[in-house]
Amino acid sequence: MDVFSDLIRGVRAHGSLFGSSTLSPPWALRFVDGAPLTLCTVLTGTGWIVPESRPPEPLRARETVVVRGPATFTFVDEVGTRAEPIACGEHCAAPGQGGTRHRRGWSDHGGDAADGRGTTTLIVGAYPLRGEISRHLLDALPAVLRVDAGGTADPVLDHLAAEVSVDVPGQQAVLDRLLDWMLVCTLREWFDRPGGEPPAWWAAQRDPVVGDALRLLHTEPAAPWTVAALAERTGVSRSTLAKRFADLVGEPPLTYLTRWRMTLAADLLIEQDAATVADIARAVGYSDPFGFSAAFKRVRGLNPSEFRRTATPASPAAEGSASISTPRNSAAAEPRR
Structure with a gap:
């Protein structure tokens, strides 16, 4: 995606x-x-x-x-x-x-x-x-x-x-x-308007290397990604991917992935009342709920339980809303470099 x-x-x-x-x-x-x-x-x-x-x-x-x-x-x-x-x-x-x-x-x-x-x-x-x-x-x-x-x-x-x-x-x-x-x-x-300044991710989608990397991260956010694994899937060297991604997106691939995982997790915490923190951790690629909680707090400023208590409940889930699914492969805590 x-x-x-x-x-x-x-x-x-x-x-x-x-x-x-x-x-x-x-x-x-x-x-x-x-x-x-x-x-x-x-x-x-x-x-x-x-x-x-x-x-x-x-x-x-x-x-x-x-x-x-x-x-x-x-x-x-x-x-x-x-x-x-x-x-x-x-x-x-x-x-x-x-x-x-x-x-x-x-x-x-x-x-x-x-x-x-x-x-x-x-x-x-x-x-x-x-x-x-x-x-x-x-x-x-x-x-x-x-x-x-x-x-x-x-x-x-x-x-x-x-x-x-x-x-x-x-x-x-x-x-x-x-x-x-x-x-x-x-x-x-x-x-796409002439002279416009679209967000970095918009232009990066059209790059043959970074665009492929972004699609992989969004299609398989819970996969155990490393820069080396992502580079292999996009057909370039690790150093080429790392530099090109940072230049076009504005941050390293795994930093982007962590922020995106925490965005997905934030919606799941609000929408899936019955899901535990461990359930949500697994859904976004963390086998260790403690590692997930530490990453969530670092990105969002609150731990998952605090965020769930203070967040405004979402409106009834629309078509395409987030849902819990267990990935076939789960990363342990932070994405590995």
Whole structure:
């Protein structure tokens, strides 16, 4: 599994807030829930995203803006609009709640312009995130990012436009998956934008040596890795791998592995209530729970039991959530060099 796939697997639009509204100016929709990630795009027309304590961002047809929570934001017809803001959140997404034309899972072709001219069609999706794995992805994103029209997300918009125009059984499941697809395409475009500064792991994935090493570490995190074993699997010398990995990722391979194992362990500690510390140690590659606890405290600042007591319980596990599995080969304490 590549790094990006691993980080985004906990980001799922599972029954999330999804709205399609056709708006005639003036308007001001204030999104008050502060979701970890909210994606906004317009199929037709224009508008402005006004984030809390950030400069306004114009949003034209088929452009996409992603806002990182917990800050709120407002979608307006123009900066300084005379419209009174309407609070939009989970409860105004359903018919008859909140008095707005914002809906969950279907479109509303309301508005004053009967022929549709002068209107803006907004699509918005909010993503609940799960655990420490997803937080690594959030840490790589700015408060607001935008992607222009004409990229790989355009075909997804065509599917979204078709789906929100009807009200049929199974629609929410289709919209959820289209939202997932839309977010992946949007983030790819943003990470690859000209002149951008993507996180080190994004660029490193494309290196023929380091990319293979990262995929191995993410596919088999509990394997008894050494630098020599990883170098053998990637077809280079130990010294070549060590230097190339540190140069591109910013830290040595086994330091990266330890941090990733502790990220996996943190989610397991929250999600798997019945699992013991020894169970979780084995699941992330440690045969010795004491060695695992020492590594966890060094990386996270708390031992596993303290972390479990103080951590906020995760939301119900979404598709692709972490689970306990016992590896065929377990490393004893720290990865060997």
